[in-house]
Amino acid sequence: MSTEQASSTADSTAAHSTEGAYVRRGKPFDRDMNYISDRITLDGRDGWPVEAGRYRLIAARACPWANRTLISRRLLGLEDAISVGMPGPTHDKRSWTFDLDEGAVDPVLGYERLQQAYFARFPDYPRGITVPALVDVPSKAVVTNDFQQITLDFATEWTAFHREGAPDLYPEPLREEIDALNKWMLHRINNAVYKVGFAGDQESYEQEYRELWAALDELEERLSDRRYLMGESITEADVRLFPTLIRFDPVYFGHFKANRQMLSTMPHLWNYTKDLFQTPGFGDTVDLQQIKRHYYYVHEDINPTQVVPLGPDMSTLLDPHDRDRFATNTWGEGGTAPEAPYAAEVVDPAHTPLHVRGR
Template identity: 60%
Template sequence: MTTPQSTLGVYVHAGEEYSRDTNYIEDRIVADPAAHTADNNHKFWPVEAGKYRLVAARACPWANRTLIVRRLLGLEDAISIGLPGPTHDARSWTFDLDKDGKDPVLGIERLQEAYFKRFPDYPRGITVPAIVDIKSGAVITNNFPQITEDSSKEWKEFHREGAPNLWPEELEDEMNQVMKRIYTEINNGVYRCGFAGSQEAYDAAFERLWTALDWVEERLATRRYLMGDHITEADIRLFTTLVRFDAVYYSHFKCGRQTIASMPNLWGYARDLFQTPSFGDTVDFQQIKEHYYIVHKDINPTGIVPAGPNLSGWMSEHGREKLGGSPFDADAGATAPGEVRASERVAAGHNPMYA
């Protein structure tokens, strides 16, 4: 049974198991639109530098993926970024962090305006990430897994020199299986716990979540990254849940059998990724906490944002080098990205990298 939804997210509904709405705008941005067959549900837009704006709130784990991939691949010049604030109401994400409360490129106060520009009666959630056509001001897609996959496969013309291959062809079949389990059981599993509408639904969700986390803990005992010696898209998809786990999901979503920091392989792995350029430097812990604890009033009606936990441990030694491998495959010419642009840096005090 599907949980009743607002225009943005979900609410706890008594007696029900949480079910995420996975109906997204299926348009894609591709290198050769003529090579694809459009239909009523799929339109294909051309890859073109400067044509699109990625709207991605730092607070959101699904949007955080796109921020990591965009920086890893060096797409900052090709795809501009709009950063909504961490909180929203039932209508839409808002650009309250920008001057005059408007996105400086799109000129809108609410992301909802871009959705309605494309679909005046858009009936579903106004979600991030979303890619917006700058000229028309209309949303193109909010299909977050397709956005990051296409960033790797379709935007190659604009990748930086040394961009990593996040979708190695020889690993793709297994990687898709791994990512499917991560999505259903972990990425979505924490929400299934948090929005359970009955004790029975919560108990089942909790069991599923920790079965999967134990599986990943075991998998990471003998390999540095999920697919082996180097980072792939699979690591990005797991990371955005792990980095939010102890700060939010452990307590707010009642996921607390134990902390990630108490699991030796997962904690070492999470710190290894956090300290890799494009991962930790896109994380804003303050915005993450404000989003969950303020927006989810049915779970936290007081709106109080906790002061903790202490996040300094994210910068401690992780020891994962002993397993071999490296974040970037040097033999394939992959290198780390450069420094974060000043305009895109996480605010001081919101991340242990920027005290």
């Protein structure tokens, strides 16, 4: 999610992870969950009113937490209301950089580093420079990096700018259950792979490994009798789970030593992953080459050679899945699939088995 923590008082024995938390030898992985809590809302109660064209989403394709926001933005049709800037897959210890853009400068903000947007608001910002981040374009200052709240606000505060046929990703009757599932997944799945991969000793690793796999087994069972996590339709819960699952076989299995078995050997989870990958708005946001480049290159403490593996073969994501056997209303009442992404936002065809032609 981020580069290293910005604090200059860090323990010298601690290695900074790309996820904004310290990794200390002999201790479990501990993610810093303190984010900028400001929200962009319809009533503007935090000083940031919903306004088309005012904010820019900075979201690296390599990052699973940022991947959620790219999916949500696509599904809801917010491309015209919220512009997007995409840093490259690697970064230095200071910040994500806009090295994919011409001149290595974000064309809207004029920044070389996301760090500049943080410092524009907080000159002595002491925490990780994380993605996703929403930046106020007029002031070029960061508004929020609270990845858990951003997609919820996309679904509930930005409704005036949703496309016709946008799905209700956070339906009121299901919110309590979605919130509970999301909280469980955060600790047992989404963040758990990092607790396995960055475990500082054998005992911590084995404990986290067993807890992760127990949770994946629970999801395998849950998906045995329904198409999506909440039933017949896609919700915020699916948006949060997919980025972890799509990274599992190419990264978490080997790089993070979460290697009981590959996800592709678990019929319900794998067919669910294939199903979502083939669904507009999900797979067309995934850049598998950037994902592998990020983890294997940036995590020098885990992979000091920085060699990026060529495998595994992910073309099986395009194989037929069996999820059509379940009752399905993918987009909800009155909902439709999103249009193709804008040409400028299409993933390089060489980086994914899913070939999408842009608008």
